[in-house]
Amino acid sequence: MKQVIALILALLLMVPAFAMAETDKVVKIGVFEPASGDSGAGGKQEMLGMQYANLETPTVEIGGETYKVELVYADNGSSTDKAPSAAQLLVSSGVSVILGSYGSGVSIAGSEYFKEANIPAIGVTCTNPQVTAGNSHYFRVCFLDPFQGTVLANYAYSELGATVAYSLGELGNDYDQGLCTYFGQAFEALGGTVIHEDFPTNTADFTSYLTNAANYGASVFFCPVSIAYSTQIVQQAASQGAAFPILGGDTLDSNVVSNAAKGTNVDVVVTTFYQEGANEAFDTGFKAWLGEDSEAMTNNGGNDIIAGVTAMGYDAYYVALEALKAAGSTDSKAVMEALPGVTYDGVSGHIEFDETGDAVRNAAYVKKVNTETGDWEFVTEQTVG
Amino acid sequence: MFNTVFPYLLSGISVGGQYALIAIGYTMVYGILRLINFAHGDVFMVAGIIMVYMVASGVVPLWLCIPLVLVLTAAIGFVIERVAYKPLRTAPRMSAMISAIGVSYTLQNLVLYITGGLNQIYPTIPWISGSVTIFGATTKMVTVITPVLTLVLVIALVFLINHTKIGMAMRAVSKDFETSQLMGININFVISATFVIGTFLAGVASLLYFTNYTTVIQTSGAMPGLKAFVAAVFGGIGSIPGAVVGAFIIGIAENIIKGLDIILFKAGLLKGPAGLATFSDAFTFALLIIILAVKPTGLFGEKTTDKV
Numbered sequence: 249m250k251q252v253i254a255l256i257l258a259l260l261l262m263v264p265a266f267a268m269a270e271t272d273k274v275v276k277i278g279v280f281e282p283a284s285g286d287s288g289a290g291g292k293q294e295m296l297g298m299q300y301a302n303l304e305t306p307t308v309e310i311g312g313e314t315y316k317v318e319l320v321y322a323d324n325g326s327s328t329d330k331a332p333s334a335a336q337l338l339v340s341s342g343v344s345v346i347l348g349s350y351g352s353g354v355s356i357a358g359s360e361y362f363k364e365a366n367i368p369a370i371g372v373t374c375t376n377p378q379v380t381a382g383n384s385h386y387f388r389v390c391f392l393d394p395f396q397g398t399v400l401a402n403y404a405y406s407e408l409g410a411t412v413a414y415s416l417g418e419l420g421n422d423y424d425q426g427l428c429t430y431f432g433q434a435f436e437a438l439g440g441t442v443i444h445e446d447f448p449t450n451t452a453d454f455t456s457y458l459t460n461a462a463n464y465g466a467s468v469f470f471c472p473v474s475i476a477y478s479t480q481i482v483q484q485a486a487s488q489g490a491a492f493p494i495l496g497g498d499t500l501d502s503n504v505v506s507n508a509a510k511g512t513n514v515d516v517v518v519t520t521f522y523q524e525g526a527n528e529a530f531d532t533g534f535k536a537w538l539g540e541d542s543e544a545m546t547n548n549g550g551n552d553i554i555a556g557v558t559a560m561g562y563d564a565y566y567v568a569l570e571a572l573k574a575a576g577s578t579d580s581k582a583v584m585e586a587l588p589g590v591t592y593d594g595v596s597g598h599i600e601f602d603e604t605g606d607a608v609r610n611a612a613y614v615k616k617v618n619t620e621t622g623d624w625e626f627v628t629e630q631t632v633g
Numbered sequence: 634m635f636n637t638v639f640p641y642l643l644s645g646i647s648v649g650g651q652y653a654l655i656a657i658g659y660t661m662v663y664g665i666l667r668l669i670n671f672a673h674g675d676v677f678m679v680a681g682i683i684m685v686y687m688v689a690s691g692v693v694p695l696w697l698c699i700p701l702v703l704v705l706t707a708a709i710g711f712v713i714e715r716v717a718y719k720p721l722r723t724a725p726r727m728s729a730m731i732s733a734i735g736v737s738y739t740l741q742n743l744v745l746y747i748t749g750g751l752n753q754i755y756p757t758i759p760w761i762s763g764s765v766t767i768f769g770a771t772t773k774m775v776t777v778i779t780p781v782l783t784l785v786l787v788i789a790l791v792f793l794i795n796h797t798k799i800g801m802a803m804r805a806v807s808k809d810f811e812t813s814q815l816m817g818i819n820i821n822f823v824i825s826a827t828f829v830i831g832t833f834l835a836g837v838a839s840l841l842y843f844t845n846y847t848t849v850i851q852t853s854g855a856m857p858g859l860k861a862f863v864a865a866v867f868g869g870i871g872s873i874p875g876a877v878v879g880a881f882i883i884g885i886a887e888n889i890i891k892g893l894d895i896i897l898f899k900a901g902l903l904k905g906p907a908g909l910a911t912f913s914d915a916f917t918f919a920l921l922i923i924i925l926a927v928k929p930t931g932l933f934g935e936k937t938t939d940k941v
Contacts, residue, residue, distance in 0.1 A: 284750025286850075292751065323750075419911065445894075446911045450856040452846035453648055455772070456891035459640040460910065463895040476752045476848055483847050487764050489771040508754065508847075547749070 275308065275315040275578045277568055278322065278338035280348035280358055280369070285326025286474040289504050290557055291350040292547040294372055295321075297561025298347060299544070300534050308569045311576040317569070324354045326474070331357035339365040344578045345568045350557060351474075352376030353422040359386055368571070368584035372564040373498060373521065373557045376426045380605040387587055387605040389564050389594075390521055391612060393423075396497055397430025399519050399612045399630045404468045404495055405438045407628075408517075412441045414466035414492075416457055416481075418473055419446045427472040427497050447477075454481045458488050472497035479508040486512035493517055501615065501624070503553040510622030522559035523613040523626050527595040530562065553623065556596075556613075563594030637899050640770040641892040642885060647776040647845065649884025650783035654838035655861035656868070656876035657790065658831030664807040664871040665827050668729050672713060672736035674858015676832050680706040680839035681755060681849040682744050688756035695758065703836040710832025711825055719821065744851040752850045755843040762844055775844045780881075782841070786834065787877050794873070799826055807871070860887075863921055869934025878932060883917055890916045 279298060282291035298319060307314050320341050322334035331349075335358035338346055345368050349355045352374040362369045363385050371379050371388030375396055380386045404410045413435055417424030425446075432442040443464050445457060458481070461469050469492050471481055478500050485494060486509070493515035496505075501520035509516045524531060535552045538545045545552070567590060572578065575586035591600040599607050614627040655677055662670045684702045687693055693701060717736050721729045761775045794800035802823045805813040814820050842857060843849055861876075864883045868875025889896070890913045897903040924932065 282750075284745055284851075286752075288750035288850075289752060292749075445908065448911075448914050450852060452842075452848070452853065452856065453644065453888075455644040455845075456641055456888045457910070459644070459770075460892055460895050463637060463892070463899070476850060479752065479754065480846055480848050484845075487762075487771070487773040489764060489766075504752070504754075547751075549751075 272307070272316040273313060274318050275310065275572060276318050276320050276341065276343040277565070278320050278341070278343035278346035278348075278367070280322055280324060280334060280338055280346050280355075281350055282326040282354065283321070283323040285330075286476045287326040287351045287354075287499075289475045289549065290373075290499060290502060290555075291326070291348075293502065293549070293555040294348070294350045294557040294561040296534075296544055296548055297558040297563075298565045300537055300558075301562045301565035303537065304533070305566070305569065308572055310572050310578060315572075315578065324349055324358065326351060326354065328353050328357040332361060334358065335361035338362075339367060343367060344580050345370065345571060345583050347561070347564050347568060348372055349374060351423060352379055352426065355379045355386070356422060359383065362386070365580070366584065367580040368587050370564050370568055370571075370587075372560045374423070375498065376422050378422065378426075384605070385584055387601055387607075389567055389596075389599050389607045390498075390560055391609040392606060393427045393497075394430045395609070395632060396519055396612060397427050397432075398434040398632050399614075400470065400495060400497065401431050401434035401438060401440075402632070403517070403519075403614055403630060404470070405435060405440055408468055408493060408495075410440065410467040412443070412464060412466045413468045413470055414461035414464060415442055415444045415470040416454075416461075416473070417444070417446055417471070418451075418477065419448050421449075421474075423497075423499070424473055428470070431470055431472075451477070452480060454484050455488060457481075458485055458490055461492065462488075462490065467492050468495050469493070470495045472499060474499060475502050475504050478505050482508045482512070482514055482516060486514045490514060498556060501556045503549045503551055503555065503622075503624075506553070506617045506622050506624055507549070509617040509619055512619055514619070516617040517627070518615055519612045519630070520556035520615055521613070522554070522556040522596045523615065523629075524554045524624070525626075527559075530559065530595045534558070534562075559594075559596050563592070563596050563599065566594060567592050567599060634900065636769055637896055638889070638892075639768055640772075641888045641896075643767070643770055643772055643776055645885030645888035646881065647772075647779045647884070648842075648888065649881035650779035651838045651842045651845075652857065652861045652864050652884050653783050653877045653880035654786065654834045654841075655857060656864040656880045657787070657873055658835050659862050659865040660868070660870055660873060660876040661803075661827050661831050663865070665803060665824060666718070666729070667726060668718065668733065669862070670831075671730070671733040671858075672717075672740060673831070673835060674854035674861070675737045675740040676706065676709055676713070676854070677835040677839050677842075677857060678849065678851065678854030679709060679740055679744065680836040681843045681853060682748065682753065684840070684843070685753040685755060685849055686747075695756070698756075699758070699840065702840070703833055706836030706839070707829045707833040710828040710835075714825060714828040719824075741851045741854075748851065750851070752848045755847040755849055758840070758844055761841075773845055775841055779841050782837070783877070786837065787873065790830070790834075791873065793830075799823070803827060860884075860917075863918070867921055867924060867931055869931030871935065872931070872933040875931055875933030883920075886920060887913045887917045 322337045324331040324334040331354040355374040375393045415428045417428045496518045500518040575582040615624045864880035865876045868879030
């Protein structure tokens with residue numbers, strides 16, 4: 249009797265196998281993003297772009313066969329000590345290519361695990377040069393910090409007329425420190441002076457740093473920090489009656505930040521990847537989806553303003569599909585070999601990779617918050633030769 | 634010179650007052666149970682989250698939210714004590730401490746689950762969120778209210794402890810747990826009252842703190858909690874005036890150090906920025922080590938006498 253039961257159980261185990269064989273073939277794409285922690289809000293907005301793209305194009309033709317695309321999520325918790333286990337989770341679930349992460353530090357922390365497993369990764373908005381430098385498996389679709397820092401320094405010096413700038417970064421955060429350095433170099437090359445300070449992780453009280461900036465006579469406050477800190481800085485600057493504009497990198501391009509600045513006298517200016525209105529079809533389609541899906545709406549911060557990172561997540565998904573098509577196989581090694589040759593025209597512009605695996609880009613959008621409505625307003629498109 | 638230092642002093646006094654309110658919770662619980670309640674900082678954070686959700690729901694008017702949050706926070710403190718600490722009353726002291734760490738993580742992860750890890754913007758409370766200018770420094774009204782409110786609450790608390798029946802029972806329990814039980818004091822009631830008072834003050838602190846620093850996430854309680862704990866140890870754990878003095882010293886010290894560069898620069902002692910602000914936390918904790926090395930029981934700590 250026991251043997252019969254064992255046999256039945258064994259047969260039952262095979263049912264899913266048969267069921268699998270009948271349905272479409274599946275290709276897995278890993279999503280290596282923070283869903284919690286300081287960068288959770290940004291990571292979620294980046295994921296929204298991928299989820300929307302996946303909803304729009306759920307299948308891909310690989311080697312003449314139709315595969316269903318499955319997104320596999322791993323939360324790297326915005327922290328470099330949680331990133332390795334998230335990376336290992338993706339490796340062990342057998343993904344063909346990985347997208348992410350928001351935040352350069354976590355991307356660098358996860359990088360070696362992808363390298364060991366021969367899985368290529370496409371960085372979406374991690375702008376620190378070290379992410380792709382010296383390796384052949386990490387690619388990226390966005391611009392880099394030396395470029396972004398130069399754009400911001402030019403803007404601060406020529407457009408805002410600042411000669412003294414105050415820059416503030418989080419201790420031990422690769423993204424903040426990198427961008428502050430490049431900004432400082434470019435700003436001083438133009439003839440300005442930069443005062444740089446750092447704050448420890450989990451700081452909530454920025455009033456003293458704001459006072460410092462005022463005391464140094466800074467006419468611009470540069471803080472390319474995580475969203476959680478930047479909302480604090482904006483609100484505290486407002487209550488201190490700060491006279492200088494707050495300048496930030498791509499992380500500040502979020503409706504969470506514009507909401508914080510709404511109804512205050514603080515100018516918030518950022519550089520970013522995408523300006524709403526650049527691609528009508530994407531804008532309307534995405535907003536319609538947010539209108540239907542309340543959870544997506546919550547993850548976007550409760551309204552339907554499109555963040556630059558969302559557009560980048562959308563483009564990165566399609567670049568991954570192009571790579572899978574070009575590879576003609578779901579084997580991660582084949583995808584890695586195919587990636588350098590991939591070109592794609594996305595909503596954020598033309599994407600092709602140079603020899604280090606970075607997207608060739610020479611334009612960034614400058615936006616500022618309209619403090620009455622809480623919307624982002626387009627200022628200019630800045631190019632650097 | 635005064636104009637340069639004053640804004641830092643103002644930030645320091647304000648944040649010091651908020652640390653003081655949290656530190657009292659640590660020090661009272663320690664005084665009575667000899668337990669370091671690691672979950673205290675997280676209760677403070679939960680009070681912030683409750684406020685965010687209660688105001689966002691739109692059901693309760695804002696003026697009613699404030700007392701409701703305080704009552705709910707005190708209720709959470711009561712429940713935590715009954716569920717996580719009371720069953721361990723006779724267990725080794727270490728077990729209760731581990732239980733406290735467990736409560737801390739439970740609260741953090743519960744909030745992580747509810748908020749989805751997204752930072753929540755704290756609602757604006759009219760009047761205390763408004764801007765005010767004193768001696769040329771612009772700040773929020775709450776910065777000025779905090780030290781005053783802290784002192785009023787501390788005086789009320791000291792009165793409660795020295796001049797009421799429950800206060801007398803608390804002092805008795807903190808002196809000798811078992812003897813006071815034999816004298817007919819209802820230990821469980823006294824301990825619950827301690828937790829309710831401690832968490833109530835943490836609730837007040839959360840109203841003041843998050844009105845100033847408007848973002849709440851699940852880890853928001855960690856740093857203020859740690860600083861308040863340090864303040865309690867600094868002042869001599871178990872002593873309420875000690876916790877308050879310690880908290881103000883720590884709050885002021887960390888803000889002065891953040892601005893030390895520019896203060897020294899303006900005084901002509903420094904030629905340029907030296908990056909001292911980076912070490913604001915390091916200085917604070919170094920100060921703690923020095924004080925403890927000189928006076929191991931803290932500023933106001935009682936002398937420990939070993940019973941033979």
